[in-house]
Every structure is written in C-alpha cells, then in structure tokens.
Amino acid sequence: MSGLASGPAAAGTAEGTGRSTAEGTRAPVRAGRAPAGQRLNPPRRAGTAWLFSAPFLLVFGLMYALPLLAGLVMGFTDMRSTDARNPFAVNFVGLDNFQRLFQDEVMRRAAANTLFFVVATTPLTIALGLLAAMLLNSGITRLRTFFRLGYYLPYVTSIIGIAVAWRLLLDPQAGLVNDLLRAVGVDGPAWLLDERTALGSLVVMTAWRNFGFDMVVFLAALQSVPRELYEAADVDGAGAWARFRSITVPMLRPALLFCGVYSAAGFTQFLEEPLVMTKGGPLNSTLSASLAIYNKFGSGDYGYGAAAATILFTVIAAFSAAQFRWLRPRT
C-alpha cells in the first residue's frame, strides 16, 4: 500500500495544494468546462454528468467522506472494537484521547521515529533517483531501457515480498549482507535486531525500493532541458558541478518539488516495512506513527487510535502545504 496506493496521495497533494497556493502560476484546470457541449439541450446532459459521476460519488461518500467524518468524531469517544457493530452506543470523552496522546511515551517515540525516517529517507531517495537519471541521460544509447527497467523493479514489487526478503537478507548469521561483510573481514551488526541500526536499515531499504520512481520522473524532466543551455555553459567553460548547480537543479525544480512532496507524504505513512520486518522493535526503535495507530486498531482501542490518526493527518496536510510554500517555482 505504501507504494502505489500512497503514490496517488502525493500526486494529489501536488496538484491540489499547488492550485490553492500557486494560483496563476499553473495552467488553469479544465475540469467542468465543456464548451462544445453547451448548446445542445444542456439540462439533460447536466443530468447525464451526475449519472456518470455517480459511481465515484457513491464510493467516495460511503468509504471516504463518511469514514473521514466518523474518524474525526471517533477521536472524541471511548469507542472500542466491541462497539464496531453498534457504533452509536459510545460515550463522548471530550479531549481525553488527545491529552493522553501527548503524554504517551510510546506515541512520542513513534512520532520521533517517523520524523527521522522521513528526513533521512526523502533526500536519500531523491539523490539516488537523480544520480540514476543523470547517468541514464548522459548520452548512452545501448541498454538504456534495460537499466531503467532494472532500477524500477523494486518499486513495482509487493512491499510484503520485499520486506520478507530483506528481513532474511539482513539476518545476522544467514543473511547475504553480513556474509558479504564477513568476506571482506567486517563483523556486521545485527541490523534489525539492534536498536541502533534497525531504523537506519529501514531507511536504506526504503530508499532502495523507491528511488526508481524518482528516477523516471527526473528522466522525463531532464529530457525537456534544452541542450543549448549546456552547450552555452561549455562555451563559457563551466565545469560539471557548475552546470549541475546552475542548469540541472533549477530546470528540475518542479520535478524535485514533486518528488519531495510525493516521497515525504508517502514516507510519513510508512507502515508495512516495520510491521513485517520488526513489529516496531527492538524497544520501539522502528515503531512508526502509522504502526502505532495500527496497533491501537489491533488492541481494539478505536477512539484513541482515531485521535492519533487525526493528529497525523493534520501534520501531513500542514507539512505538504508548507513544502509548497517553500519550494514553489519562483516567478
């Protein structure tokens, strides 16, 4: 779920927030305008428009709008799993859940872990993606598709499959990683079993899995950078670093923005990796915010979990909006 299902989330963030904060700098959205259809009996076709939208509106209402509102309300109640079949028989407890949250050591740890994870993984993923894209875009022609395909594979693979495989790869005795380290005389750590290395291992694994996506976005963006810019820079005697800083990075600004917001929004929700690989351990060192909420769901503490989810949603929304303010194109 963290791969594709959260992918759209960030794409949406990009478009949605971009419109509200950078109005006028983007092409106007064309939705809802159909000049060709405005003359021939519009009232009947307006009805048709609602009919065509009905499946989406039904699913949205039942599975998104209603649950979103219910979740907001639930955070102020003492709802437990035993109330699930009779959701209206719960008591309102005001701000109790939220007060408990801010004093909950485990939740605080989860928030700190999530912050570290996002701050470490986002730039690492972008850097790897940019490096791969620039290597592929540096004039080579043979095997280009082959390498691009290979680098993209982890991103389309089931996160559960990857998590199970990596748990074994990082096994202190039987895993490939420590086998290779031993071959060069290094005694590798216990990775996922050591609280000092567990979260870092997840950071590297996640960057490994996701950089192919950023690479594809950067490749598309690099192809639209005019070659003349680089030729002019060559004439001026600019070195590789100067060209990268003064041409590549500014020209890739929209792509960098998209990948930054997209990745950060996705990584803030990381859940499957610790769930399958560490169960949040050792000593809560890999417990993420989403996993902590998931655990509240597992233990039946719905009201408390919903309150935590409300806080997480608020943070993600504020964070995405802030990223757009800082990073939007300067015009």
Next chain:
Amino acid sequence: MRNAGRLRAAGLYAALAIGLVFVAGPFVWTLLGSFKSDAEIRQEPPTFLPLRWITGNYAALFERMDVVTVTLNSAVVAVIVVASNLLFCSMVAYALTKLPFAAGRAVFGLVLLQMMVPAIVLLIPQFVTVASLGLADTYAGIVLPGLVTPLGVFLMRQFMADIPDELVHAARVDGSGEFRIFFRIVLPLCKPVLATLGLITFMGSWNAFVWPAVVAQRKEMYTLPVALASLSGRETVHYGLLLAGVIVVITPVLLLFVFLQRYFVQGVATAGLK
C-alpha cells in the same frame, strides 16, 4: 578525443552496472535461495548457485499456505478492481471534460481530497463502516474502497481533456446519445491510457496489504501478501520456505511489468509532470 569518449562511456556503463547489482542482487539472492536447502542458506561461506537444486521449499509452501485459494482471492479482487476502475474512472473523466457540469470543479476537488487523505487515517472508520454493512470478511469488503481510485480519474481526465471537443460535438449533431458517444467514440480513443490505468490498478490491488489484512479474517479470504505476511510471522527457522513464498507473490507483477513497462512509464510521467 574518440578515446576519451569511449572511456567516459565505459565509466558510465560500469557505474550503471554496479547500481544494477545492488538493485537486482536481492531479487537474484531470493530466487536462488528459494531452491536451496535451509542448511545451505545458512552455510558459511555462502553459495551463489544452489549446490543441489531442490523444489522442496515450494512443496512445503503449498503445504503450509493454501497457495491456490489465496492466489485465486488475489486474482478475483484484482479483476473486480481493474474492471471497475477502467469503467468508472473513465465515466467521471468524461463528465468532467466533455459534459456541461456546473459541479465539475467540486467533484474534481473531492477526487483530489481523496488522494490526500492518508490510508491509516481512514483504516479504523472504514473498517467500522464495512463491518456495519456486514461486509467484513467478504470480497465486497476488500474491493469497496478501491473501486474508483482518484489516480485513475486523474489520469483519464488528463487524457480525455486532449480529445478534441469537436469530435464529441459532431457525434451529438448526428444524434448520438452520451452513452453511445462515451462507449463508441471516446473510450476507443483512450486505449493507451486505459492500458496504463489497468496495469497500475492491477499492481496496486495485487500488492495491497493493510486493508485486505484487516478485512479478511478467515484464512480462506486472505490475499497472497496477507498470507505471506502471516506465514512470515509464524515462521522463524524455515527460510527457504519464506523465500519461495516471496517468489510466488512477486513474480506475476514483475512479469507483467517487464512486458508492459512502457505503459507504466507513461503513467508516471503523466501523473508526475502535468
């Protein structure tokens, strides 16, 4: 000059190849390991190719996990989700781009809102909703939230906006109804983007974990990733078995991707850059 160019190319290919070893290494290790005995997986120093190729891990996997049932579950869920997205996302996109729709902007706003809400925020209330409807532990419950994905609406809208309005208008002048125009004229033009959308939703559905894990309560309703995660939670010694499980889960999507990758890349580029 020519030599410098060759040297540069050689360096580039070397860097790309080293990168590929890091990316593909874990996959190769998993595939080869699934044909090794547990003793060999633990052996020091490690072997690359299996000393003796065994299929016992796969046989054990079929014993410990009802592979046929859970694969069938994954397939049923994926087929429903893909078919529903192809049809319903296109319908919304048609309403948004080709019909006079005063509320179109508002509807598209809801699409964007749905994209923004993190899955974990909805998990508990969505489950309560599904349970209240009596749909816990059913296919209907598993597919319900994914029937019309916002990414799908987004992709289809992007594509349909570029189909000339004159085409639709001409058909109207000829007296065609909207459903006829939609199915006979617009959808056939959308084949490439429908392929992209079908592939993306298939992959999303096949790889989905958290929601199916929550809704499916009996083992007979598990999808492949749910069954593998459950096996991995119980199994701490028999590594070959788990590696075989990983191969069974990841192979269908990887094959599909390798053969149809250009549709994926188009989708990413469309979603990311427009």
